[in-house]
Amino acid sequence: MLRARLGGKVPAEIVTRRTQLKERHDALRKKQREGWKERANNVPIERARMTEALYEAVKDKDWVITVRNNRGLDEGIFRLNGAGHYLGGDGGGGVGYAPGAAVGAALAYRARKRLCVALMGDGEFTDRKSTRLNSSH
Numbered sequence: 001m002l003r004a005r006l007g008g009k010v011p012a013e014i015v016t017r018r019t020q021l022k023e024r025h026d027a028l029r030k031k032q033r034e035g036w037k038e039r040a041n042n043v044p045i046e047r048a049r050m051t052e053a054l055y056e057a058v059k060d061k062d063w064v065i066t067v068r069n070n071r072g073l074d075e076g077i078f079r080l081n082g083a084g085h086y087l088g089g090d091g092g093g094g095v096g097y098a099p100g101a102a103v104g105a106a107l108a109y110r111a112r113k114r115l116c117v118a119l120m121g122d123g124e125f126t127d128r129k130s131t132r133l134n135s136s137h
Contacts, residue, residue: 032076048074054117055079061115066105067098068119098124 036048055078065078065086080086087105102118109116 029076036074036077048077051077051119054119058115058117062113063115063117064105064109066109066116066118067101069098069121069124073119096124 036046036052039046040049042049051074059079064084065073067087078085087101098118098120102116102120105118106116
């Protein structure tokens with residue numbers, strides 16, 4: 001789109017800036033991954049390690065993160081390679097939102113056979129027993 005608006009040519013300054021930002025981004029992600037690997041065997045298991053193991057289990061499938069709590073997705077572990085991999089947060093930390101949102105998204109994606117991933121705390125899961133009951137029918 002930018003190339004079309006500029007008559008087919010992207011100015012050298014934009015290309016240079018894009019390259020610099022990509023290099024910086026890649027370096028930051030590499031540093032994060034190295035940190036996770038250093039702490040991989042900590043006890044108790046760290047949330048980032050669990051999240052990375054989950055990503056490794058689903059990365060080759062057609063997946064979507066349907067819901068997550070504010071601490072349930074360490075940045076940079078799940079590689080969101082395009083639109084449609086993440087539906088978004090709960091919009092304000094609403095208690096009890098996650099189970100219903102996860103089940104609703106799973107029902108919506110059922111026909112497309114997408115693997116729905118929901119990251120939520122144990123309080124959310126145990127608090128909304130009715131969601132589990134409704135999803136089983």
